Amino acid sequence: MVYHSIFNSHILYGIQVWSQNSQIIRTKIQELQNRATIKITFSDSNCDMDELYKNLKLLKFPDLIYVQNCIFMSRVEQNLLPNMFKMQFTYLRDVHNHNTRASKRNQINIPNTNTHFFDLNDFLAKHVKTPEDLCYKGIRGLLAKHFLSNY
Numbered sequence: 001m002v003y004h005s006i007f008n009s010h011i012l013y014g015i016q017v018w019s020q021n022s023q024i025i026r027t028k029i030q031e032l033q034n035r036a037t038i039k040i041t042f043s044d045s046n047c048d049m050d051e052l053y054k055n056l057k058l059l060k061f062p063d064l065i066y067v068q069n070c071i072f073m074s075r076v077e078q079n080l081l082p083n084m085f086k087m088q089f090t091y092l093r094d095v096h097n098h099n100t101r102a103s104k105r106n107q108i109n110i111p112n113t114n115t116h117f118f119d120l121n122d123f124l125a126k127h128v129k130t131p132e133d134l135c136y137k138g139i140r141g142l143l144a145k146h147f148l149s150n151y
Helices: 002-010 022-040 048-057 060-076 120-127 136-149
Strands: none
Touching: 002 022, 002 060, 022 048, 022 060, 060 136
């Protein structure tokens, strides 16, 4: 599809960096994605965007951010990233010896940021049934189905 070769490749490049920007910038990128999708598909400018994304099986910008973050964290979990990334993430169970719900669920602590815990094992328990599900296409496919079903 033209969308993937012309537009989506540009959005995905550096998406995890872009996602750290303000909500205003993320909203502008979402609006740009909407306009590009309408123009590429020759759709009416007043069409239902949720329906258009669902029919084309495309993910919206916020959902793309989530998918890419999940893929990144999956690669952290599988030790597929360079050592410089491994040092950035610590399991809560390794931070202290307290037996907490978060440490039992293998949540990852991201210190000194204004973010929240990413619970990879919660996602894996709900969605991963086979080893193939852990590969890039497996996780991306599971998340894409999840988001598209909510459009």
